[in-house]
Amino acid sequence: MATQEQNITEGALTDEPRFEGDKTVNIQGLKKAFGMHEVLKGVDLQIGKAENLVVLGKSGTGKSVLIKCMVGLLQPDEGRVEVLGQEVPKLKEDDLNQVRQKIGFLFQSAALYDSMTVRENLEFALRQSKVKDKAEIDKLVEEALDNVGLKEAIDKMPSELSGGMRKRAGLARTIIMRPELILYDEPSTGLDPITSREISELILEIQKKYKTSSLIITHDIECAKITANRIIVLRDGVVTAEGTFEELENSEDEWVRSFFNK
Amino acid sequence: MCGNTNTQQIMSEKIQAAPTDGVKDTSFWQRIFSGKFRQSLANFFDEVGQLTMFTGKFFKELVTPPYEISEFLKQCYWIGNMSLPLVGITAFIMGLVFTMQSRPTLAKFGAESWLPAMVSVAMVREIAPVITGLIVAGKVGSGIGAELASMRVTEQIDALEVSGNRPLKYVVVTRVLACILMVPLLVLFADGIAMMGSYLGVNLTDKTTLRLFFSHVFSALDFIDIFPAFIKTFFFGLAIGIISCYKGYNANSGTEGVGRAANSAVVVASLMIFIIDMIAVQVSDLFMK
Numbered sequence: 001m002a003t004q005e006q007n008i009t010e011g012a013l014t015d016e017p018r019f020e021g022d023k024t025v026n027i028q029g030l031k032k033a034f035g036m037h038e039v040l041k042g043v044d045l046q047i048g049k050a051e052n053l054v055v056l057g058k059s060g061t062g063k064s065v066l067i068k069c070m071v072g073l074l075q076p077d078e079g080r081v082e083v084l085g086q087e088v089p090k091l092k093e094d095d096l097n098q099v100r101q102k103i104g105f106l107f108q109s110a111a112l113y114d115s116m117t118v119r120e121n122l123e124f125a126l127r128q129s130k131v132k133d134k135a136e137i138d139k140l141v142e143e144a145l146d147n148v149g150l151k152e153a154i155d156k157m158p159s160e161l162s163g164g165m166r167k168r169a170g171l172a173r174t175i176i177m178r179p180e181l182i183l184y185d186e187p188s189t190g191l192d193p194i195t196s197r198e199i200s201e202l203i204l205e206i207q208k209k210y211k212t213s214s215l216i217i218t219h220d221i222e223c224a225k226i227t228a229n230r231i232i233v234l235r236d237g238v239v240t241a242e243g244t245f246e247e248l249e250n251s252e253d254e255w256v257r258s259f260f261n262k
Numbered sequence: 263m264c265g266n267t268n269t270q271q272i273m274s275e276k277i278q279a280a281p282t283d284g285v286k287d288t289s290f291w292q293r294i295f296s297g298k299f300r301q302s303l304a305n306f307f308d309e310v311g312q313l314t315m316f317t318g319k320f321f322k323e324l325v326t327p328p329y330e331i332s333e334f335l336k337q338c339y340w341i342g343n344m345s346l347p348l349v350g351i352t353a354f355i356m357g358l359v360f361t362m363q364s365r366p367t368l369a370k371f372g373a374e375s376w377l378p379a380m381v382s383v384a385m386v387r388e389i390a391p392v393i394t395g396l397i398v399a400g401k402v403g404s405g406i407g408a409e410l411a412s413m414r415v416t417e418q419i420d421a422l423e424v425s426g427n428r429p430l431k432y433v434v435v436t437r438v439l440a441c442i443l444m445v446p447l448l449v450l451f452a453d454g455i456a457m458m459g460s461y462l463g464v465n466l467t468d469k470t471t472l473r474l475f476f477s478h479v480f481s482a483l484d485f486i487d488i489f490p491a492f493i494k495t496f497f498f499g500l501a502i503g504i505i506s507c508y509k510g511y512n513a514n515s516g517t518e519g520v521g522r523a524a525n526s527a528v529v530v531a532s533l534m535i536f537i538i539d540m541i542a543v544q545v546s547d548l549f550m551k
């Protein structure tokens with residue numbers, strides 16, 4: 001990371017109007033099962049405008065499934081999933097793609113395109129934007145990589161990167177479009193404490209600068225502490241606890257408290 | 263015998279006990295169409311249905327802009343690059359060997375001078391297209407199957423989708439189109455190289471000039487030999503592209519899904535080449551009569 005204070009230029013990259021409602025995400029009674037295996041059993045959650053919501057929960061409780069339902073990668077069995085004012089499961093492909101351009105999605109596995117260099121991966125993300133000028137694209141790519149401290153790896157192939165570097169490249173690819181809503185799937189997993197902290201601060205910075213709403217799935221309590229405006233805890237397919245970091249840290253429920261090493 | 267009647271008894275008891283209305287007749291066909299066989303038959307038709315739908319989606323994406331020209335050219339280059347050496351070597355050897363093998367038979371009738379004509383017709387009509395198709399199915403089909411499957415299991419296809427790009431257009435259409443274009447070109451190339459091999463084969467025993475050899479070849483080859491053979495190669499390309507993309511695109515998660523996708527892409531595509539070949543000969547016969 002070049003500087004502590006990250007240099008983030010402002011301005012949206014699409015011509016699409018910004019969503020003006022006060023609930024960026026509104027999910028009610030979301031159910032999803034795979035065969036006999038019920039993963040989500042009626043999840044309710046809201047994300048306010050420019051709010052960072054952290055989702056905690058044990059491995060395999062369906063956190064990744066939850067955010068995949070939010071972008072239409074998975075079709076929910078039941079319930080209402082409203083994102084940026086649109087009911088995602090009911091959208092036609094073209095409308096869905098319009099909404100998706102306003103959403104950033106960081107995959108747990110980073111999901112970099114293997115056949116492209118890091119630079120091309122980021123340029124590819126900009127294909128749908130209004131920026132067409134080569135010099136400007138270069139500037140945006142370098143800036144995004146600088147923000148995640150990956151400038152020197154710009155011309156490497158994903159196979160040449162370490163796990164943490166892939167994650168950061170994926171993060172750069174997610175934030176380069178300056179989406180209105182970002183869904184981070186474990187942004188700091190596999191990173192050292194220092195980089196991890198820097199990534200958490202970057203997430204906070206992005207929220208402040210672009211008024212982005214975010215959902216952050218994490219097992220990293222430090223990251224939750226830095227980024228969260230509000231935290232929810234998933235257990236057995238439902239939301240069992242909700243509150244600020246301090247509230248949950250001192251929760252009545254021992255199981256919830258145990259997430260905070262208490 | 264005793265055991266037999268015993269089972270029969272048990273069977274009939276079971277049949278009577280079964281709460282079915284109507285007569286339960288375990289005829290030959292009923293036994294055939296039950297259990298495992300029925301399941302695999304159902305799976306087969308399910309797969310055929312899925313593949314047909316996939317092909318429909320391919321054509322729909324094909325005609326709607328934007329067009330991914332640069333990715334298409336990249337795939338064309340890749341396919342050519344992958345298969346050119348192998349197709350060349352195989353075609354040369356086939357031409358040479360086929361000529362040497364046919365020679366004794368023709369010599370019996372004193373018809374050695376027919377050798378170039380016979381070999382060229384066999385090569386252009388049948389051998390070069392099928393051999394090229396099989397090589398491309400093996401090299402390119404497994405390549406595409408494995409690549410798309412690993413893109414699927416590492417969530418790259420999902421990533422394309424959430425970024426608002428159409429993976430079907432970007433990944434599938436470009437690859438299938440590249441196959442449709444490149445297979446016929448590779449077949450033409452194989453035709454040429456096979457003729458060179460055949461020329462060498464003829465020259466091992468007789469002396470001919472290249473010019474005389476090719477004048478024999480071209481006087482033997484009719485439009486009827488070349489045109490249907492050329493048309494069917496487009497279908498070979500389509501089959502290889504669609505099947506390997508379908509297998510890869512719908513791969514199961516996990517690394518073993520990648521291997522399975524690559525494997526079945528090759529098997530099904532190769533089989534499809536023979537089936538298309540068979541249909542093509544029927545269809546061209548129909549028109550030639």
Ligand SMILES: Nc1ncnc2c1ncn2[C@@H]1O[C@H](COP(=O)(O)OP(=O)(O)OP(=O)(O)O)[C@@H](O)[C@H]1O
Pocket residue numbers: 034039057058059060061062063064065066108
């Ligand atoms: N495509 C799928 N098909 C079948 N089952 C699935 C699929 N995706 C997820 N599951 C199942 O859903 C459950 C939840 O998976 P998910 O990936 O959402 O967990 P998670 O909360 O993100 O866990 P982690 O913290 O380890 O990433 C798991 O039991 C998994 O087996």
Ligand SMILES: [Mg+2]
Pocket residue numbers: 063064065108185
């Ligand atoms: Mg997960």
